[in-house]
Amino acid sequence: xxxxxxxxxxICDDLVIQNKEGKLTVKENGCAKVKAHFAQPLPDVxxxxxxxxxxxxxxxxxxxxxxxxxxxxxIAGLGTDIGGMRSVxxxxxxxxxxxxxxxxxxxxxxxxxxxxxxxxxxxxSEIKNRADFIIFAGTDASNYPRLFxxxxxxxDSLFSSAKKRKLVYIGDxxxxxxxxxxxxxxxxxxxxxxxxINEIISVLHAIIAGNxxxxxxxxxxxxAILQKLAKQMEEAKYGVIVWAPGELNFPHAELTxxxxxxxxxxxxxxxxxxxxxxxxxxxxxxxxxxxxWQSGFPLRVNFSKGFPRHDVGRNSTKSLLKNKExxxxxxxxxxxSNTKPPKAKIPTVVxxxxxxxxxxxxxxxxxxxxxxxxxSGQLIRTDNVVSLPLKKLRDSKYLSVSDILNRIIKLx
Amino acid sequence: xxxxxSGGTVYDPVHGINGEQRDxxxxxxxxxxxxxSSIKIDKTYDLxxxxxxxxxxxxxxxxxxxxxxxxxxxxxxxxxxxxxxxTKLTRSGCGHAAPSTLTAGYRYAEMGYTACFEPAMLPSNAxxxxxxxxxxxxxxxxxxAMLGSDDFFLRMLAAKKDREAISDYVGWTxxxxxAIAIKVVNPGGINAFKFNQRRLDLDEQNEHYGVSPREIxxxxxxxxxxxxVPHPLHLHGCNLGVPGNMQTTLDTxxxxxxxxxxxxxxxxxxxxxxxxxxxxxxxxxIADAVNSNSNISIDVGQxxxxxxxxxxxxxxxxxxxxWHAHPKKWVIMDIECDAGCGVVPFKYRDKNxxxxxxxxxGLELFLLINDPWRIxxxxxxxxGAPFTSYPHLIRLLMDRSFRNDMLxxxxxxxxxxxxxxxxxxxxxxxxxxxxxxxxxxxxxxxxNRGHLGGGAIADITVYNNxxxxxxxxxxxxxxxxxxxxxxxxxxxxxxxxxxxHTLRPDYDKSIEKSLKKYFDRYMTVKLGxxxxxxxxxxxxxxxxxxxxxxx
Numbered sequence: 001x002x003x004x005x006x007x008x009x010x011i012c013d014d015l016v017i018q019n020k021e022g023k024l025t026v027k028e029n030g031c032a033k034v035k036a037h038f039a040q041p042l043p044d045v046x047x048x049x050x051x052x053x054x055x056x057x058x059x060x061x062x063x064x065x066x067x068x069x070x071x072x073x074x075i076a077g078l079g080t081d082i083g084g085m086r087s088v089x090x091x092x093x094x095x096x097x098x099x100x101x102x103x104x105x106x107x108x109x110x111x112x113x114x115x116x117x118x119x120x121x122x123x124x125s126e127i128k129n130r131a132d133f134i135i136f137a138g139t140d141a142s143n144y145p146r147l148f149x150x151x152x153x154x155x156d157s158l159f160s161s162a163k164k165r166k167l168v169y170i171g172d173x174x175x176x177x178x179x180x181x182x183x184x185x186x187x188x189x190x191x192x193x194x195x196x197i198n199e200i201i202s203v204l205h206a207i208i209a210g211n212x213x214x215x216x217x218x219x220x221x222x223x224a225i226l227q228k229l230a231k232q233m234e235e236a237k238y239g240v241i242v243w244a245p246g247e248l249n250f251p252h253a254e255l256t257x258x259x260x261x262x263x264x265x266x267x268x269x270x271x272x273x274x275x276x277x278x279x280x281x282x283x284x285x286x287x288x289x290x291x292x293w294q295s296g297f298p299l300r301v302n303f304s305k306g307f308p309r310h311d312v313g314r315n316s317t318k319s320l321l322k323n324k325e326x327x328x329x330x331x332x333x334x335x336x337s338n339t340k341p342p343k344a345k346i347p348t349v350v351x352x353x354x355x356x357x358x359x360x361x362x363x364x365x366x367x368x369x370x371x372x373x374x375x376s377g378q379l380i381r382t383d384n385v386v387s388l389p390l391k392k393l394r395d396s397k398y399l400s401v402s403d404i405l406n407r408i409i410k411l412x
Numbered sequence: 413x414x415x416x417x418s419g420g421t422v423y424d425p426v427h428g429i430n431g432e433q434r435d436x437x438x439x440x441x442x443x444x445x446x447x448x449s450s451i452k453i454d455k456t457y458d459l460x461x462x463x464x465x466x467x468x469x470x471x472x473x474x475x476x477x478x479x480x481x482x483x484x485x486x487x488x489x490x491x492x493x494x495x496x497x498x499t500k501l502t503r504s505g506c507g508h509a510a511p512s513t514l515t516a517g518y519r520y521a522e523m524g525y526t527a528c529f530e531p532a533m534l535p536s537n538a539x540x541x542x543x544x545x546x547x548x549x550x551x552x553x554x555x556x557a558m559l560g561s562d563d564f565f566l567r568m569l570a571a572k573k574d575r576e577a578i579s580d581y582v583g584w585t586x587x588x589x590x591a592i593a594i595k596v597v598n599p600g601g602i603n604a605f606k607f608n609q610r611r612l613d614l615d616e617q618n619e620h621y622g623v624s625p626r627e628i629x630x631x632x633x634x635x636x637x638x639x640x641v642p643h644p645l646h647l648h649g650c651n652l653g654v655p656g657n658m659q660t661t662l663d664t665x666x667x668x669x670x671x672x673x674x675x676x677x678x679x680x681x682x683x684x685x686x687x688x689x690x691x692x693x694x695x696x697x698i699a700d701a702v703n704s705n706s707n708i709s710i711d712v713g714q715x716x717x718x719x720x721x722x723x724x725x726x727x728x729x730x731x732x733x734x735w736h737a738h739p740k741k742w743v744i745m746d747i748e749c750d751a752g753c754g755v756v757p758f759k760y761r762d763k764n765x766x767x768x769x770x771x772x773x774g775l776e777l778f779l780l781i782n783d784p785w786r787i788x789x790x791x792x793x794x795x796g797a798p799f800t801s802y803p804h805l806i807r808l809l810m811d812r813s814f815r816n817d818m819l820x821x822x823x824x825x826x827x828x829x830x831x832x833x834x835x836x837x838x839x840x841x842x843x844x845x846x847x848x849x850x851x852x853x854x855x856x857x858x859x860n861r862g863h864l865g866g867g868a869i870a871d872i873t874v875y876n877n878x879x880x881x882x883x884x885x886x887x888x889x890x891x892x893x894x895x896x897x898x899x900x901x902x903x904x905x906x907x908x909x910x911x912x913h914t915l916r917p918d919y920d921k922s923i924e925k926s927l928k929k930y931f932d933r934y935m936t937v938k939l940g941x942x943x944x945x946x947x948x949x950x951x952x953x954x955x956x957x958x959x960x961x962x963x
Contacts, residue, residue, distance in 0.1 A: 002938040013941045082543060086952060093503050114486050118741040118755070124936040125536075125748040129563075130606060156933040158563060158749065159620070237608070268731070272608050274746060289481055293513045293544045296506035298485045307495040307504045308512075310488050378539060378948065385478050385747050387539040388941055389948060402952075 004390050006081070006372030007034045007335060008281045009382035010124075010144050022394050024373070031145035038373070042396060045354035051361035060404065063330070063364045064411035066347040070328035072304060073097040076317045077341060077351075079282035079333040081371035081390060082378045084401035085290040088332070091405050093295075094412060098302040098326065100317045101287045102339055103280035106246025108312040109254040110277060111288075111298050119261040122240060122274035123383035127151045129158040130272075131165060133236035137260055138171040138197050139244035140178070144278055144382075148178045166232060170197050188229070192219040194248060198256040204230050205263045236271060244278035278382055282335050283371075285380040286387075317342065334368045334401050351401055369398040413454050414439050414447060415895065420459035420874060423845040424466065425785075426854075426863035430842045436464065438870040441895040445866045459874055462889060465845045466862050467526025467871030469852040472646075472676055472711050473793040475516050476530045476544030476555070478537045479723040479753035482743050483510035483794070487721060487757060489739070501907055509721045509757075509794045513547040517910070519800055521550035522902050524873035524888040527861065527913075530555040531595050531646060531676065532725045535562070536748035536937070538589035539944055545912065546954035550898060552871075553955070554856070554913035556646050557589045558725055560596035560628050561603035563749040564930055569631060570621040575638070576920070582635040583919025584927065588943040590914045592856065592960060593643035594636050595676075597725040598650060599625035602752045605728040612728065614650050614663050625650050626667045633671045639917040640962030642857025644672035644709065649681050652729045656685040658694025665701050665708055674855070677713025677792040678702075679774040691766055693773045693830055699780035702787070709855060710781070711788040714774035714805055716797035717762045723755045724795065730754025749934065760797070768826035772819070776830065778809055779837045784846040785854070803886035809839040810881045857960050858913065870895035912955045917962050 004013035016028035017038060024038045047059035054062075067073055075092055078085065078101040092099050101107065113119065127134070128151040141147045154162050167179045167187035172194050179187035192200060196219035203218045207230040216223050233239055241260050248256055260275060267273035279285045292298045297310035313319070320326045321344050330349045331341035337355040341348065347363045350356075354367035371377040372390030377400075380387045399407075415438040422434040437444045437453075447453075474480050484491070491506035496515050498504040505512030507519060520528055528548070533541045533555035545553040559565055559582065568578055582594060600623060601612040607620050614625050633645040649664050651657040661681040665673070675681065678698060686692035702708050719738070724730050727744050731754060734742040738759040746752045760767040774796070781787045789806070793799040808815050819827050827833070839847075853862020860868045872892040878884040887902030898906045924939065931939040949955050 002940045004941060013938050083952060086547070090503070093498055111485065114482075114741075114743070115488055116741060118486060118737075118743045120744045122746045123536075123748050125750075125934070126606070126746045128936060129749055129934055130746075150936060158934050238606070268744070272606060272746075288485075289540070292481050292484045293476075294503070294505070294547060296484050296491045296510070296512035296515070297488060303498075303504060306497040308506060309495075310491075376947075378543070380540065384482075385534075385537050385540075385745070386937060387537075387543070388937065389539070389945070 003393065004372060004388040005030060005034050006370070006379055006390055007037050008144055009279045009285055010146060010150070011379055011381045011388045012146055012150065013388050017393055019394055024393055033145055040355060043354045045367045047367065048365040050363060056366070056399070059364050059366050060407050060411060063349045063366070064408050066328050066349060066363060067095050067408065068412055070095070070347070072326045073328040073330065074100065074317065074320055074326040075330045075332070076100045077102050077332040077339060078287045079335050079339055080401040081283055082286050082290055082380070082387070084332070084334065084371065084405070085283070085287050086294070087402040087405035089290060089294040091409050092303050094409055096304040096306065098304070098315050098320060099291065100300050100315055101284050102282060102333070103246055103284040104299050104316065106244070106280050107284050107288055107299055109245040109248065109257055111312060112254040113257045113261055117258055117261055120264050120268050120274050122276055123385050124151050124381070127240055127276060128154050130160055130238040131240045132160045133166045133232060133239040135168045135170060135241045136174070137201065137241055137243045138194050138256070139242065139247045139278060140169065140174040140176060141242065141244070141278060142175055143244070153182050160238065168229065170200055190221050190225070192221065195250050198259050200226065201256070201259040201263055204233065205259070205266060208234060208266060233267060234271065236273065239267065239271070239273040240276050242276045242278065246280045276383065282333070282339065283379055285382060285384060289380050289384070332401055334370050351404060354398065366404055367398050368404065369396045369400045371400070374398060375400045413895070414451065416453045416456040417464060417872070417874070418456050418458050420462045420464040421877070422464045422864060423841050424864040425842060425846040425850040427865055436864060436872070438892065438895040441870055443864055443866055443868045443870050457890065461877055463841065463875040463877050464864070465873050466849040466864055466868070467873050467891065467893070468524050468848045469527045469862060470520070470525055470790065470799065471529050471788045471852040471855065472531045472790045473528050473799055474530060474532065474723050474795070475528055475548055476513065477533055477541035479755055480510055481544065482753070482755045483721045483723045484512065486741060486743065486755065490719060502904055507800070509719065509798050513544050514549060517549040517551055518904055521891055521893070521899055522904060523800070523802060523886060524875070524891055525551055526871035526891070526893055527552035529553070529592070529856065532556065532558055532597060533589060533591060534558050534725065534747055534751050535585055535589045536750040539948065542590060542912065542944060542949050546949060546952070549907055549909055550893065552910045552913060554592040556593040556595035557585050557591035558595045558597055558751050559585060560599045560632060561601065561751050563603065564927070566600065566603055566618065566621045566623060569623045569627060575631070575634060577923065578631055579635040579638045580919040580923040582632065583639045583917040584923050586641070586915055586917055590912065590944050590949060592913050592915045593641060593646055594632060595646040595648070596628065596632055597648040597751065598652065598728055599628035601625065601650065601728045602725060605731065605752070606746050610728065610732065612650060614660050614667065629664065629667055633668050633673055637671055639919070641915060641917060642960070642963050643855055644674045646674045646676055648676050648726060652680050652726055653733060655683045655691045657681050658684050658697055661698055662701050665705055668707070670707050672707050675708065675710045677790065677795065678710045679713045679715065679770060679777060679796065682773050682777060687829055689765055691769065693769060693776060695773045695776035695780060696831070699777060702781050703783070709786040711790040712774050712777050713790055713792035713796045715760050715767065715770040716791060716801045716804065717760045717767070717771065718797065719757070719759045720794045720797055721755060721757045722795045723753070725751050725753055727752035727754045730756055762822045765823045765826050768823035769829060771822060772826060772830035772832045775808060775815065775832055776835070779835045784843040785851045787847055788852050789847050803882045806844060806885045807880065807882035810844065812836060812838050857963065909954055911958045912949050913958050913960055915962060916959050
């Protein structure tokens with residue numbers, strides 16, 4: 001009853017899951033994607049040193065030895081819960097490591113806007129009960145299967161009627177089928193390249209600010225359509241612009257997010273408007289928050305000088321490996337088996353769920369338990385406000401990321 | 413382990429001890445009576461000439477929760493100027509306006525504080541607030557749950573639900589969120605802002621619900637009293653920062669009709685409209701009202717000059733203040749049909765008329781309110797200034813010539829508009845011990861803290877007796893937490909975790925029926941997952957829970 005699902009950042013917490021002799025079945029709620037996740041049986045996998053099975057103690061010793069000998073370690077992946085992340089921070093501080101999450105490319109786009117401009121944001125329950133106008137900018141939310149069911153086409157609402165919600169999509173390759181209301185009303189779709197969203201948002205801002213726009217078409221969309229949209233935005237009582245920073249995947253996409261936030265702030269002068277961000281899974285929101293409260297900085301922090309240094313460009317996994325700035329890698333992935341660690345020519349420790357299939361033999365492999373399935377914990381939701389408790393649903397012989405890292409800290 | 417603190421000069425207002433030389437004995441974490449002479453003393457500290465007080469308690473400091481973490485994330489430039497290296501004992505982090513949790517804990521302890529209370533915990537964000545507080549070492553923690561703009565409560569009030577039902581809801585909230593008190597911020601105003609209302613005075617109505625802040629304050633103050641919550645309703649009033657809000661504050665004091673009420677960061681609510689700039693001090697009128705209404709307590713929210721960040725639940729007034737953001741970035745969030753938050757960095761300048769007068773108004777309040785049992789020393793960290801400026805503030809209160817030297821450096825028109833130079837009062841050590849130890853402990857219902865009597869928890873601070881009170885209070889000679897020496901000469905010598913103080917008022921559990929229905933229909937979290945288990949606070953060994961008794 002009321003099981004919280006750890007596999008995407010919506011963290012739907014209404015799942016009913018049955019445990020029959022260790023086999024988990026989603027009985028109620030839950031999307032197709034996670035039904036398969038929960039149904040996966042726990043394979044029997046041993047820790048390994050360069051592909052050769054070993055005991056957990058041997059694996060922990062070997063990992064500790066690698067980290068002791070390293071002068072610039074990188075702890076990446078960071079697919080873990082808050083407890084795991086607390087231990088990551090402790091270890092990183094201890095050994096002078098750099099920390100970076102597998103979905104940081106998206107997260108830092110938001111960070112840059114927060115640090116430069118700030119924003120007006122909202123949360124899931126507010127959208128469910130207040131929103132009357134919703135723009136999807138560059139995302140169709142298909143990675144968040146129950147978003148529409150839960151907060152867009154919801155049956156009950158305190159103040160706004162879901163039936164009257166107006167939906168707009170702006171962007172490329174968007175599947176807009178879920179934007180059709182239960183009564184069959186179709187959303188407005190402005191098709192453009194993802195890189196052109198910024199232009200459209202900026203022109204909407206200019207129209208609302210009362211500026212004269214000369215060109216008859218902007219990014220292939222006629223000015224008249226944008227003028228109509230601008231008017232609808234001004235008339236909205238509680239508008240929301242949704243974006244997924246990880247899906248705005250082109251150079252300097254943070255500037256697109258910046259334009260969205262500027263527009264929302266401008267609209268807030270006269271009506272209520274807010275942003276809402278779809279953060280990406282694998283605990284990226286939790287990692288970002290724990291990093292901020294324990295070090296004072298959001299993700300991409302380096303501890304090599306004995307104090308935290310935040311640099312979103314330099315401290316990325318890709319550039320640190322490419323520029324050979326690190327000499328050992330710890331990769332953590334406790335939710336999904338599809339998050340492949342980078343193949344690096346440096347000593348590598350992989351903490352991953354037992355289902356993980358690697359195409360190389362890391363120096364140390366330790367199978368880990370999944371938070372919210374094999375052990376209890378907490379995760380922070382996509383809106384950066386609500387955190388949910390995760391339950392232990394089955395017995396598992398695998399250790400949690402937190403337990404493993406705490407033991408490594410002791411060995412160091 | 414039996415420890416003797418020998419020959420120190422003791423200030424313990426709970427027992428009326430005003431600077432007397434006394435020996436204090438600590439046994440197993442508690443203060444004990446003088447043991448029989450046959451019992452061996454394990455360790456003696458010779459404290460002749462030193463000053464001894466209970467550990468200090470901060471009754472209002474934003475140290476944990478979503479808005480603080482947003483402030484941390486958005487201010488890398490502030491943090492880079494105050495990076496903190498790890499040591500053999502302590503973890504790395506950063507300080508100044510929105511310090512990392514670990515650094516905040518270390519610095520509070522190094523300043524002689526042993527307990528800190530987060531005053532604005534949104535129920536929907538309570539889990540994170542507790543996790544951040546659990547990661548704040550050295551000091552005890554506790555939090556006040558925010559109500560008054562949440563739609564569940566406003567629906568009850570609009571539907572004229574009886575007072576028992578409202579008490580049940582308040583009691584449920586304290587239990588579910590592991591809180592120790594109830595806070596209300598711009599009563600109904602955070603909610604009204606979601607309906608695009610931009611101001612809400614004491615008797616104006618929330619347009620959707622048709623209820624006024626006055627009704628909200630009365631309803632919550634009554635519920636808090638009926639539940640036996642020791643700390644009165646903790647109120648951040650209407651019209652924060654608005655010239656002329658002094659009248660709103662005076663009306664608010666009258667509105668509660670004698671019920672206990674705590675007015676927080678009153679400096680921001682004590683403004684008149686006189687003078688060329690239509691901005692003046694209302695401190696004298698507010699002080700008169702506080703002096704003559706014994707049901708009222710306040711904390712000041714003193715402004716001190718420099719860069720800081722304002723973090724508040726008051727979205728309505730933070731939005732209207734965002735034009736003054738420095739640097740020019742700011743965050744507003746609507747949160748979960750519960751409340752909201754606004755984070756606006758700000759730089760208080762001594763040569764700016766308004767900022768300088770705010771500084772003077774805070775000090776006037778301190779000096780014109782007579783009873784140190786009903787006024788607490790705060791800067792509303794980090795809103796008026798970071799908590800690390802407390803020693804400077806104490807010197808301003810204790811040293812009239814220093815205060816007047818400072819007054820001579822601020823904006824001249826502001827200095828002329830303030831009556832500060834004519835106030836002779838200097839706080840005594842006894843009064844400082846009252847307002848930073850005895851009074852906050854009594855107000856929060858912490859019976860065995862804030863004093864040095866037998867049976868009290870041995871949270872103790874020892875100071876060198878220096879003429880310069882800023883130097884004296886910024887670097888205690890020793891701090892003991894639960895009888896363990898944790899700070900020596902202003903530096904950590906042992907890291908401890910600290911406890912979480914909560915309250916478990918009784919309430920009629922059948923309120924959960926209507927709550928469950930409401931959560932299932934309208935919220936995006938299940939009722940059962942909204943509640944915070946004890947296990948979540950004590951796991952990772954970062955904290956333990958102390959349940960304080962209701963009255």
